[in-house]
Amino acid sequence: MKPIEIEELDKLPGIRIRGGETFKFRCHPQVECFNKCCRNLNLFLYPYDVLRLKTSLQMTSDDFLDQYVDIILRPDNHFPEVLLRMADNPEKTCPFLTEAGCAVYHHRPDTCRTFPIEQGVLYDDARRKDLPVYFFRPPDFCLGQHELDEWTIPEWIEDQDAETYHRMTIKWSEIKRLFQSNPWGFEGPQGPKAKMAFMATYNLDKFREFLFQSSFLKRYHIKSALRKKLKTDDVALMKFGFEWVNVFVWGMSSKDIRPRT
Ligand code: SF4
Ligand code: SF4
Structure with a gap:
């Protein structure tokens, strides 16, 4: 979940979906591009993602982090990013991708859940809190964007069972925002x-x-x-x-x- 500054809002890629606006999308196993989106990703994992994944895989958090993530400290950041490590194969597939689809579907990370919507957070000075903003941004190869099912953001969040994920990710983004300053x-x-x-x-x-x-x-x-x-x-x-x-x-x-x- 990317922290967004107000002046960036109109320059970001994708179509911003505001309250009450809709987007059209449907993904299903018969679609020609099935699973094409689960490879070669920079998939950021937030703390609640790690909690859900390690629980579903019945692993300790230590073992999960060891086996499945890369921890990267960017030069302009003061808290490391945690990325799901793609498999070591030519297509760099997600480690949880199987022929039948996502092996951790019920515990898939927030980003996968919300896809093809990208969620960012905008700090509201007046209310002194982070507010989510949403962009419809499917990759060109995603055929789901040509389907006719129509969604508002709340409908999509409910359909994808993403509400708890979003709540926890917003909480995390409030902590993460503090690390724009260097505390170390x-x-x-x-x-x-x-x-x-x-x-x-x-x-x-x-x-x-x-x-x-x-x-x-x-x-x-x-x-x-x-x-x-x-x-x-x-x-x-x-x-x-x-x-x-x-x-x-x-x-x-x-x-x-x-x-x-
Ligand atoms: S690319 Fe789009 S339509 Fe195809 S499987 Fe992924 S989400 Fe579904
Ligand atoms: S976790 Fe599941 S939905 Fe997300 S990229 Fe991996 S296989 Fe795809």
């Missing part, structure tokens, strides 16, 4: 603080270990009901991880994470 100081982006921030957002199994097996709970007061929830509820843990990044990296105060005095 002399440690740099590979230092212990940066590693902690990555673990708290992308490597949730390790983060849980950290919460419960280090001195964390001696140093911070966490209400017992929340503590209990964090032991088993991955989504609660992810939200807590986002909060912890705000506290640990940016020095914000939090009602859920209070230093013990």
Whole structure:
């Protein structure tokens, strides 16, 4: 989900779809281009994507990150991007692509779910929050754009069961936006603080270990009901991880994470 500046809005590729406007699209296994879009992709994975995929594959987050992603730090960015690693074959197919389609369909990442809509986030100064913006942008080879089924964005989100994904991705984009500034100081982006921030957002199994097996709970007061929830509820843990990044990296105060005095 790309952070978009207001002045960029009219220059972006694709057709912007606003509230109430529609686009035409249908994808189905009989279409000639079936699965052509699942190869050679720069497919960004957001924390909730990793959580869903590693759960569906019954892997630890550590093993999933090891086996399936490339972690890239761009020179103008202060938090790494996580990209799904394409298979090592001439077509560079998605590792989850099978002849029958997507092997992780019910847990496919946000970007795949929303395709051929691309979602960006625009910071609304007045409301001081990120707002989603949508662009219809199928690649030329995608024949689904010539079908007649018509959708508004809310209808498409519902059809693709993408609402939770979008909610979590917006939460993530609010954290990610802060990393337009460099918080790492002399440690740099590979230092212990940066590693902690990555673990708290992308490597949730390790983060849980950290919460419960280090001195964390001696140093911070966490209400017992929340503590209990964090032991088993991955989504609660992810939200807590986002909060912890705000506290640990940016020095914000939090009602859920209070230093013990
Ligand atoms: S290219 Fe378009 S129509 Fe073809 S399989 Fe992908 S989404 Fe469906
Ligand atoms: S995760 Fe599934 S839908 Fe997404 S690119 Fe891979 S095979 Fe295609």
